[in-house]
Amino acid sequence: MMSSLRLENISKQFEGSMAVNNLSLEIADGEFLVLVGPSGCGKSTLLRLLAGLEQVTEGRILQAGTDITALEPRERNFSMIFQNYALFPHMTVEQNITFGMRMRNEPKSKHRARVDRVADLLQLGELLNRKPGKLSGGQRQRVAMARAIVRDPKLFLMDEPLSNLDARLRTEVRDGIMTLHQQLKTSTVYVTHDQMEAMTMADRIAVLNKGHLQQIGAPQTLYAHPANLFVAGFIGTPAMNIFKLPCRDGVVMVGNQAVNLPDTAHARQLTEVYLGIRPEHIDDSSAYRDPGNPGERLHLEASLTYCELLGADYLNHAQSPLGALRYLRENRGNAPQANQQVSLSFSLHDIHLFSGQNQQNLHRESQNA
Ligand SMILES: Nc1ncnc2c1ncn2[C@@H]1O[C@H](COP(=O)(O)OP(=O)(O)OP(=O)(O)O)[C@@H](O)[C@H]1O
Numbered sequence: 391m392m393s394s395l396r397l398e399n400i401s402k403q404f405e406g407s408m409a410v411n412n413l414s415l416e417i418a419d420g421e422f423l424v425l426v427g428p429s430g431c432g433k434s435t436l437l438r439l440l441a442g443l444e445q446v447t448e449g450r451i452l453q454a455g456t457d458i459t460a461l462e463p464r465e466r467n468f469s470m471i472f473q474n475y476a477l478f479p480h481m482t483v484e485q486n487i488t489f490g491m492r493m494r495n496e497p498k499s500k501h502r503a504r505v506d507r508v509a510d511l512l513q514l515g516e517l518l519n520r521k522p523g524k525l526s527g528g529q530r531q532r533v534a535m536a537r538a539i540v541r542d543p544k545l546f547l548m549d550e551p552l553s554n555l556d557a558r559l560r561t562e563v564r565d566g567i568m569t570l571h572q573q574l575k576t577s578t579v580y581v582t583h584d585q586m587e588a589m590t591m592a593d594r595i596a597v598l599n600k601g602h603l604q605q606i607g608a609p610q611t612l613y614a615h616p617a618n619l620f621v622a623g624f625i626g627t628p629a630m631n632i633f634k635l636p637c638r639d640g641v642v643m644v645g646n647q648a649v650n651l652p653d654t655a656h657a658r659q660l661t662e663v664y665l666g667i668r669p670e671h672i673d674d675s676s677a678y679r680d681p682g683n684p685g686e687r688l689h690l691e692a693s694l695t696y697c698e699l700l701g702a703d704y705l706n707h708a709q710s711p712l713g714a715l716r717y718l719r720e721n722r723g724n725a726p727q728a729n730q731q732v733s734l735s736f737s738l739h740d741i742h743l744f745s746g747q748n749q750q751n752l753h754r755e756s757q758n759a
């Protein structure tokens with residue numbers, strides 16, 4: 391993989407806090423990388439370090455092998471799109487888009503072709519002579535994007551560009567960004583705290599927590615093989631059910647069934663593990679759902695507490711011997727009722743086990759061992 395950008399052991403210390411802590415990653419040429427994590431985990435700081443708007447406390451940033459750590463923002467030729475995009479209200483859409491080119495005294499003859507190209511990509515052709523005050527939120531955000539891409543940057547940096555838009559516009563602008571990316575193939579680092587947005591847009595997702603990189607990988611990798619308890623709880627909607635259970639000699643009791651932990655020295659000396667099971671992997675014997683892979687299954691008797699209709703599915707909340715849990719049930723046949731007794735089961739293949747000590751995935755540990 392050709393790497394367009396490489397971060398080596400980047401840290402950023404503010405007074406009293408490490409916003410980014412010894413973080414290394416590579417962004418491939420043409421890749422769409424999404425940074426996710428809870429509020430305050432360091433996403434914007436990392437983006438600002440890439441842009442050159444903040445200086446790293448430690449570490450290096452390399453672009454195509456060249457150290458750019460000390461370069462000024464304008465020397466990097468990256469384009470940044472913020473959550474609060476500021477358009478000039480007294481200028482037309484076209485003047486807003488060409489503002490940077492005019493500031494750099496680029497020849498007028500070049501403007502026309504480039505404006506037409508981005509206006510076409512972002513469907514702004516009809517709006518070029520309007521002022522921002524007469525545009526919808528989504529249209530304004532597309533103008534802000536047009537202004538960023540007209541420069542033909544080496545890298546796009548986007549900080550929650552959809553968060554000010556309503557649900558329908560989010561989808562519209564998101565589709566616009568993806569179409570654009572497919573055509574331009576410009577490497578992009580995209581920040582969001584919305585893991586659904588991350589799942590649908592990313593080539594790879596990087597999960598941050600408290601300035602630390604937790605895991606980086608394809609959306610499906612993070613979903614199927616979360617490296618630790620944090621990623622397990624963060625990726626996936628509705629969130630994974632997680633139970634803290636006692637264990638001994640590498641065996642955990644799930645209800646009255648014994649489940650072997652992966653056979654490692656670490657697992658054998660544990661006294662507690664976290665068992666994770668996704669709501670979509672729990673089957674309800676009263677539903678029409680095909681249990682698919684029968685394999686070895688674990689069974690739980692539970693009582694429904696309440697049922698949320700999501701549309702195609704119900705999200706059922708239940709009390710089980712392991713604790714409260716949630717699972718998805720198809721919206722077919724009789725509607726589930728509160729207080730109803732249900733027989734739940736799930737496959738051993740679908741469970742995730744995390745160390746009670748360091749919260750790392752025990753399966754990954756045994757694979758790496
Ligand atoms: N200029 C600054 N001076 C001091 N501390 C800062 C500064 N900028 C950010 N921080 C701190 O660094 C940490 C990371 O902030 P950052 O803005 O990167 O988070 P974020 O992940 O973008 O959060 P959000 O999702 O809320 O936008 C926070 O604890 C924040 O308070």
Ligand SMILES: [Mg+2]
Pocket residue numbers: 433434435
């Ligand atoms: Mg932020």
